[in-house]
Every structure is written in C-alpha cells, then in structure tokens.
Amino acid sequence: MRKFFTLLGIAIKSNVYYRTSMILNMITPLIVLCGQFLMWRGLYNLSDNAVYSGMTRSMMYSYILIAFVLNNAMNWSTESRLSKEIRNGDVVARVIRPTSFLMQNLANMFGGVVVQGFFYVIFCIIVFSCFYRSLFVPSACNLALFIVSAILSVIIRMAINDFFGLLCFYVTGYLGIVWMKNAIIGFFSGALIPVVLFPENLQRISMFLPFEYMIHVPIAVFMGEYSIYRILLSFGIQGFWIMFFFALHSIIYRKIRVNMVIAGG
Numbered sequence: 001m002r003k004f005f006t007l008l009g010i011a012i013k014s015n016v017y018y019r020t021s022m023i024l025n026m027i028t029p030l031i032v033l034c035g036q037f038l039m040w041r042g043l044y045n046l047s048d049n050a051v052y053s054g055m056t057r058s059m060m061y062s063y064i065l066i067a068f069v070l071n072n073a074m075n076w077s078t079e080s081r082l083s084k085e086i087r088n089g090d091v092v093a094r095v096i097r098p099t100s101f102l103m104q105n106l107a108n109m110f111g112g113v114v115v116q117g118f119f120y121v122i123f124c125i126i127v128f129s130c131f132y133r134s135l136f137v138p139s140a141c142n143l144a145l146f147i148v149s150a151i152l153s154v155i156i157r158m159a160i161n162d163f164f165g166l167l168c169f170y171v172t173g174y175l176g177i178v179w180m181k182n183a184i185i186g187f188f189s190g191a192l193i194p195v196v197l198f199p200e201n202l203q204r205i206s207m208f209l210p211f212e213y214m215i216h217v218p219i220a221v222f223m224g225e226y227s228i229y230r231i232l233l234s235f236g237i238q239g240f241w242i243m244f245f246f247a248l249h250s251i252i253y254r255k256i257r258v259n260m261v262i263a264g265g
Contacts, residue, residue, distance in 0.1 A: 003099045004107055011111025026072075026119050033068045040064060053196045062136040063194055063219055069124045070150060070215045071191040073117035074109060074157055081108070082165045083174035095257070102249050105165060109158045117154075138222050145231055146222040152238040153214045159245035160185070160210065166252045190216030210241040 044050050044057045055063065082105075085091040094104050128135055138146065164181045168174050186192050188211035195206055195216040206212045217234050220226055226234065 004103055008107045008111055008114075011108045012114055014111065022115065026116055029068070029072045033064070036064050036068075037061070053194070055194065055196070056136075058134060059136045059223060060194075061131075061134060062223070065124055065127060065135070066219050066222060067191050067215050069117075069120045070153060070218060071186070071189070073120055073154060074113050074161070083168040086168055101253055102162065102246065105162045106158055109161060113154060113158075136223060138224060142222060142224045146218055149218040149221045149231075149234065149238070152235065152242070153218050156210055156214050156238060156241050156245070157185075159242055159249070160214075162249055163245050163252070166249065166256065169256050185211055185214065188212060189214045190219070194219075210245075213238050213241060 040060050043052070044060070050057050052060065082091070085094070094101055097104065128137070160181070164177050167177050171177065188195075188206050188209055190212055195203060195212050198206065206216075213234065217238075221231055221234070
C-alpha cells in the first residue's frame with residue numbers, strides 16, 4: 001500500500017499542476033448539468049401529475065445532481081495518456097517498475113478522483129444546502145449506504161477504464177475506444193436519463209451489465225427505493241464486477257507482456 005500511496009501522491013500533483021486547464025475541465029460539465037435541469041424542468045411543467053415512472057420533480061432534480069457528480073468525479077484521460085505512452089515508448093517505464101500495471105493505473109485514476117471528486121462533492125453539498133426544499137433529501141441511513149455504493153461504483157468505473165485502456169495496446173488510435181466507452185457508459189449507467197425510464201427490454205438488458213451499478217443503483221439506494229436485502233445484493237454484484245474486470249485485466253495484460261515489443265527489443 002505504501003507504493004500505491006506514493007503513486008497516488010504523484011498523480012494528484014500531476015492533476016493540479018496545470019491549474020487553468022483543470023479548472024476549465026471541471027467547470028465545463030456544469031453547462032451540461034444546467035441543460036439537463038432546464039430540460040426536466042420544462043417536462044415537469046408540461047406534465048399534469050408531475051410524476052415520471054414514480055419520480056417526482058424533487059426526486060428527478062436530486063437524481064440529475066447526484067448522477068452528475070458520479071459521472072464526472074473521474075477524468076477521462078486514462079486511455080489518451082496510456083495511448084501516448086505506448087506510441088512514444090514511455091510505457092516501458094510502467095512495465096519495469098516494481099509495482100503491478102494495475103496498481104499504477106488505479107493510482108493514476110484515483111488521483112483524478114481525489115481532485116475532481118472533491119470539487120464536485122463540495123459543489124453538490126452547496127446545492128443541497130441552498131435548494132434543499134426543492135430536492136429530495138435522504139435519511140442518514142440511506143446516505144451512509146449510498147456512500148458505500150458510490151465508492152464501489154467509482155471502483156467499477158476505474159476497472160472499466162483500465163480494461164478499455166489496455167485495448168490501446170491493440171489499436172493505433174484511442175479516440176474510437178474513448179467515444180465508444182463514453183457512449184455505452186453514458187446511456188446504460190443512467191447518466192443521461194434514469195434507467196427506470198427505459199423500455200422494459202432495455203431495462204432487462206441493463207440488469208446484466210455493470211453500467212447501471214455505477215450511477216443508477218447508487219442513486220436508487222440514495223433515494224431509499226431498495227430494501228435492505230436488495231441493497232446488500234447490489235453491493236455483492238458491484239463487488240463481483242470489480243473482481244471480474246480485475247481478473248480480465250490480469251488475463252489481457254499477461255498476453256500483452258508476452259507479445260510486447262518496445263524499441264525493437
């Protein structure tokens with residue numbers, strides 16, 4: 001763990017070094033948040049009963065805010081950084097370090113979570129403090145269970161980012177991988193619209209994928225929509241997906257090491 005925290009400290013410093021770029025990257029998504037808020041505000045104003053799939057106006061506003069925080073708590077530079085290192089050969093430095101490739105990736109991603117996540121969590125707390133009458137406020141128990149689910153969801157995101165990052169060893173460009181990953185996660189996780197608004201067939205498909213456990217499920221825990229049994233079951237499923245992608249990393253990386261050629265070596 002000492003090596004991990006050392007790498008984590010380096011990742012945090014690298015994330016805050018270019019302050020102007022960091023601030024712009026964190027402020028820009030707020031424009032999307034405002035657009036979502038205005039869209040749902042208009043839809044609820046047009047609705048007679050002001051309820052969509054059991055979600056009231058205050059629940060939807062809270063959903064949008066929490067989904068925004070969970071979706072943007074981590075930067076999306078994992079694939080671009082790794083792809084550049086593969087192209088110029090700097091990836092050899094990662095390979096020869098006395099720490100696992102997975103630990104290095106997790107430390108880099110967690111450094112972004114610490115920086116961006118802290119900013120967005122503070123922003124979320126301020127919004128809830130100012131507009132609590134218009135938002136759904138959970139009980140203390142649901143809030144505590146949500147924090148556990150949110151932490152597991154972030155680890156799932158890291159594991160998925162790591163998996164797509166390894167795919168950069170097999171392609172010459174990373175943009176297609178990033179766009180594909182962002183589109184899949186954005187849709188099936190519930191970041192764009194709640195999963196409960198999906199058609200039944202899509203909801204069934206989503207149940208067997210890891211993506212809804214990154215945003216939709218933690219928010220459902222936050223809003224008290226799950227029984228304690230279902231919450232514990234969701235924790236178990238989140239743990240399963242974490243172990244699945246970590247095991248997948250081990251298999252893929254082993255094949256990469258066997259076939260890796262750097263600088264003609």
